[in-house]
Amino acid sequence: MPKVTVNGKQVEVAAGTRVITAAQSAGVEIPHFCYHPALTTPANCRMCLVQQKGQRRLVPACSTVVTDGMEIDSEAEEARVNRKGVMEFLLINHPLDCPTCDEAGECRLQDYTGAYRMNDSRYAERKVTKTITNLSENVQFWGNRCIVCTRCVRFCQEVTGTSELGVFQRGDHNEIGVFPGPGKALDNPLSMNVVDICPVGALLARDYLHKTRFWFLKTTDSTCATCAKGCSIHVDAYRGEIMRLRPRENPQVNGFWMCDTGRLNYPYTHRKDRLKKPLVRKNGALVETSWEEAIDAVYQGLEAVRARHGPQAIAGWSSAWATSEEALLLKIFVEGLGGAVAGFSALPDKKEIILPKFTIPADRNPNRRGIQAHIGSRKTTTKPKGVHVLGGIPDYTLTPQEKELFSSLEFLSVQEIFLSELAQKAHVVLPGATPFEKSGTYVNAQEIAQELKAAIQPPGDAREDRRILEELVRTFAPQAAATAP
Template structure:
């Protein structure tokens, strides 16, 4: 600890800190532009110049390390004169366009110019003008305003992991620009808007729509992935105008993914469903809520009486709130059936009877960047979990060894120590190899259920290197991503991952796909843990007479869309509770408009088991109602007990009386599950990952996100050897077949893919008619 005096305040702070760190500790504000606590020190704006006793000149507070006995003066005439001099230089070429600048009202330069700027400029020459840059559909530029703080440049290299912007030129000819006139395509690109201290980089979707002082602010939580990023939802005239990060070091720090930041456009989509609708004689008519709910209640009663309660099924998306999922399963079990599931994209459910709790991350999110060794199994990490990818990237920067078992070899923007890029049907075999050689490296014994499977298995060099990596280090994690959880042998992957974690002393974790992937288990909206009922795949493989859809668009959200559509079309009644008009117009009988997360109170349980509640930011649109209210009234009309809730808080208290997950409810262990086989099939398999901006109903309708490169139409990717065998030229059109399902798409060569694989995204309108996301597939010339 070193003693330092700042403006007469004596404090002791750890050695290695800077004057800026010390000032923050005692609450002394030092003006700055280029400094940011999450970025490296650049010291190029010079606005933080302070007076240091015995120093020959003013010193930059952000870059000056403290020394024992140092005396610093931040408000002395000497310091203020230096700061005013810097401000004068910054304003020399800055345009006087504050009235039309989107940064107005929240601009650091504007604020500091009040205290450190002059009443008039001594500079009489012509100001410079900088040509605008096209950074894509999300970020707008006015580069004449740029003060060259380089925050955006440092963010790209240090946080996003990719250098998409840089600085060229010298003096007043300096410019910040993307390389070779490329757009900014990082999944975290919107953060440069927050980082920019002036109006050089602003939000393109928000541009010229509102002033900052016109906006009211509401706390909320993102529904789009398992992290549960904290949001500040900004509202004007009962309309969400902008979403910004709400700082929480334990969750999203001060960052947001583009999906979380720009998806609000989908809330105001023209496809919003605002009135209940009932189909009569093949035509949709708008009705009042009473008529719609009576129609639903009477229909469910009749189907239960004629065919039994087991003929009714409920499919929910895990993006719904815990309260809604809880009431949905309570409604179904009140009717006499356990046919309710929120795991629509899961294919393999054979381990359900062996689950001992809700699969979760296995550790706090904040510990990810402190790991020494990581094995990631089956994940398009940057697409599925942008901010978890950032934390793992930081771990690698600090020396962690990152190992990967995956069917695709996307650039994760970090150093990969070892990787096994194998076809989906070879992933179980690969994990078995790692487990076998890991037992050798650690001197531990394999479980008896695994020994026969690996007795004669050959271990290749890549898998041996992964095992060797996991046998060292202290803080380790074995993580299963979305693709592993959608895998046709998910249970085997889970079991072998558990073996690997136990042999290596690692934590076993799951990267939750949606806001309530964990919450669905806690709410009982899955047929596991002693709750009898059919899973989502069984409900669609053997069609029910009636379906309740909660927020689900099965044609895009299910693991086998063509099968789902056939099942829904064959049902006697389909009730779609949705915020949007979607393909349910073709197969549903009733559409009930429910509120998205900004129009209702609710709770999400993140992948780390964190319970986060929020209130609505705006009033429900039109006659939209929160889904928990719809389910409450429907339960009452059906004559079921236990639906007398007046508020969402009351529903939450019934499930989570202490506002936290019950002890022991989170557990990744399988009890006595046996791996069936590690044999590798010869069939050609589809790799059908969910595209980043097709993950849920709101994101699909966010116009600006749909204009990005990450939202381009899916193409069938295969390696060049397979393409040559098929006699097809890259760039041509092919017919993709899965059983009776067909789709015509463009084909593209991708030599990073293993043999016998076709990478073709799911959850997209172009591929919605196909079959299983990881099923057998064939290609032929169109």
């Protein structure tokens, strides 16, 4: 374990560690642009050069591997002068249009411009101007802001293996573009990660374009609910509305990345047709009601079925999008009535996608493992008469087996986010929450339990499903409430 001293502080790091990482262990942030811990290191921006004792020239902290006894000074006069020089070159053609740039507030170039007081420019010539182009449906490129660090190019070569991007032209006319020329797009399942790794505002997500300013966002750390990988994510919201999703570093699950499908799977949360009030069936039609009346209607409906057909006629039905806590509460609820959870709904598998450094699993359900742990995977063939369904999968289509199972019910109550195929047939509909509006646990395909955290409130009178189930358990089986999670 080599010992290295950074700015007077000694740290012991693993053999092979780069100076930039060793400095982080010593609490020192070395300014950099082109370096990214998950990509190869071209050392092309020269921003990270530091002084190493015994060396005549500055060394790049991003590519220099530590040796025992090494002494580094990142704040040496020579290193500071170099950084100022690098900044001066970078700003020659940069428009510094921070007031209208989506990256403002989270931009390295902006931060260093302030830190090195780059207020004036000695450059009197005309700036080279470049174009704004869409690299794909989801990513926009602002040429003037690009500092040609090549992170985006390396990402497409090394992580997705698709190599769409390249650096074109020479000198100050060089520009990022789609290889081999116009007509092609940046088209891979992880394409929007280039927006996150671009250290400036040159690559922008079109779903977030000019939506709000970074400093207005409320960020919640949660888990993606779009497939069984369970990528760790940041949910950025503004005034109760989700503005964007970003990957959150998790070496065990997703590294630094998330897929575009998961990243763009949030607008359904704000759809106008979300259920906002409990509904009960009166004279054949579903009408809005209060929570008290709706819970009472579930009570009356299931009790009537129990009285007519016995407790075995009562069943619960989950979804593979429910949290583990919800599945357990559903089990407590129906077993308290003498029934059983008969199974769960799940989206059918899609094709697994294997990229050089990221795999997207076939299973599109975020908590199949967690649900199976609580209620098993068996789907019953005996037909129940009264069922309570925990739904929540957006735009779910019932399978033929599910249609058959629910075909001759005397009573059906559902927790749903939209008036789904099943909710339209229900006697009581209880408005629940999307994965962005509730907290709980999801167990991913690797059997790792991860936390889901509510980033925003459900709309109208809708409630977190866990709260609805707690209320049902309290109403039906007060003795079971004591064992609820």
